[in-house]
Amino acid sequence: MRLIRTVVVFDAADLAAESAFWAGMLGGHVFEDETFHSVIDAVGEWRIGVQLAPEHVPPDWPDGAPQQVHLDLHVDDPKPA
Numbered sequence: 001m002r003l004i005r006t007v008v009v010f011d012a013a014d015l016a017a018e019s020a021f022w023a024g025m026l027g028g029h030v031f032e033d034e035t036f037h038s039v040i041d042a043v044g045e046w047r048i049g050v051q052l053a054p055e056h057v058p059p060d061w062p063d064g065a066p067q068q069v070h071l072d073l074h075v076d077d078p079k080p081a
Contacts (some may be wrong), residue, residue, distance in 0.1 A: 010050055
């Protein structure tokens with residue numbers, strides 16, 4: 001099994017606002033579905049995911065609770081352990 005992509009995924013109550021922000025920062029665009037947006041950078045690479053979390057509450061700083069970000073790891077040939 002080989003890692004082929006790592007994507008940072010942000011939880012958000014407002015998919016459109018969050019993904020538009022990151023697309024603007026990266027000079028890219030967004031591929032959308034109802035519960036997940038993929039943010040593509042200016043050179044066409046998938047850089048950020050935004051996952052719908054309708055009950056998401058902005059994090060309380062400095063401790064960062066609740067969860068707001070995680071990694072999605074994509075592999076070329078997943079096999080059962």
